[in-house]
Amino acid sequence: MKIEFQSGSTDEMQRTPIPATPEALLMAVLASNKRTSNPRLREIMDALLRHLHAFASEVDLSYAELELGLDFLVRIGQATGPEKHEGILLADILGLATLVGLIDAKKALASGGTEPALIGPFWRANQPIRPNGAHIASADTPGDKLFVQGRVLSLDGKPLANARVETWQASPGGLYENQDPEQEDMNLRARFQTDGEGRFSFHSVRPAGYAVPVDGPCGELLARQRRDIMRPAHLHFIVLADGYKTLATQIFDADDPNAYRDVVFGAVGSLLQSFEARSDGSYTLDLELRLEPGTMRVPLCPLP
Ligand code: BEZ
Numbered sequence: 001m002k003i004e005f006q007s008g009s010t011d012e013m014q015r016t017p018i019p020a021t022p023e024a025l026l027m028a029v030l031a032s033n034k035r036t037s038n039p040r041l042r043e044i045m046d047a048l049l050r051h052l053h054a055f056a057s058e059v060d061l062s063y064a065e066l067e068l069g070l071d072f073l074v075r076i077g078q079a080t081g082p083e084k085h086e087g088i089l090l091a092d093i094l095g096l097a098t099l100v101g102l103i104d105a106k107k108a109l110a111s112g113g114t115e116p117a118l119i120g121p122f123w124r125a126n127q128p129i130r131p132n133g134a135h136i137a138s139a140d141t142p143g144d145k146l147f148v149q150g151r152v153l154s155l156d157g158k159p160l161a162n163a164r165v166e167t168w169q170a171s172p173g174g175l176y177e178n179q180d181p182e183q184e185d186m187n188l189r190a191r192f193q194t195d196g197e198g199r200f201s202f203h204s205v206r207p208a209g210y211a212v213p214v215d216g217p218c219g220e221l222l223a224r225q226r227r228d229i230m231r232p233a234h235l236h237f238i239v240l241a242d243g244y245k246t247l248a249t250q251i252f253d254a255d256d257p258n259a260y261r262d263v264v265f266g267a268v269g270s271l272l273q274s275f276e277a278r279s280d281g282s283y284t285l286d287l288e289l290r291l292e293p294g295t296m297r298v299p300l301c302p303l304p
Pocket residue numbers: 089092118119120121122212213231264
């Protein structure tokens with residue numbers, strides 16, 4: 001793509017120095033954004049610049065602190081690769097991913113749609129396609145048995161047939177298979193298609209809560225903030241259906257000892273649910289996932 005830069009016409013050119021005040025500087029910086037041709041980019045940059053300048057002024061940011069912040073961002077990039085997405089982890093621990101999910105789902109939430117939850121850094125591309133009723137845990141996976149059955153519905157209760165349902169979860173040891181050499185490749189991951197009544201189902205094991213990865217710059221920040229690093233036990237879902245907005249969510253085990261300790265603020269509202277205990281020691285989870293009409297979009301997948 002050829003990038004073209006514009007030089008200002010004589011009329012628009014600044015002919016006097018910018019007065020040496022934060023306010024005048026901000027005016028000049030905002031003026032430099034005025035010709036941005038994409039209106040949404042112009043709006044976003046305008047707000048970002050205003051808030052960034054206000055933030056630096058509010059905390060009296062020093063140049064040494066700016067250097068530290070830039071170094072942190074560089075290290076976030078360096079810690080990101082095909083095996084690990086430190087950038088997503090950063091958005092998650094700042095609460096930004098949860099906020100953006102709530103903003104995106106504003107309309108759905110007002111009309112009984114399922115609450116969203118962040119995707120996180122562990123969704124993998126090409127999860128195995130499995131038939132409804134399949135076992136997603138390999139035979140050697142320990143833990144309490146769990147049977148999950150769900151329905152994908154529109155806001156007015158219409159079953160959505162042929163929807164794609166992606167699911168992934170940590171093991172009872174609290175690790176995703178990509179973090180754990182003891183587990184088979186793609187263990188506890190699957191892609192299902194809903195039947196004519198919008199149903200999907202699978203056999204699994206009860207997941208455990210876990211600590212988020214703390215071996216990178218996000219871990220340093222969490223330590224400096226003296227934060228709890230746990231997530232409650234949960235199963236992830238992404239539901240894709242033609243004519244409906246994609247739903248990314250998680251269902252949390254309300255009886256997990258970590259139920260109210262979520263370092264990424266994802267365990268909101270009715271997403272905390274009790275898994276039903278059966279007399280044989282196994283558990284069941286019944287779900288309804290309600291989608292808002294709109295455009296389906298496949299989210300970017302953090303892991304190959
Ligand atoms: C997850 O739910 O898989 C997750 C989310 C944020 C950070 C780490 C993991």
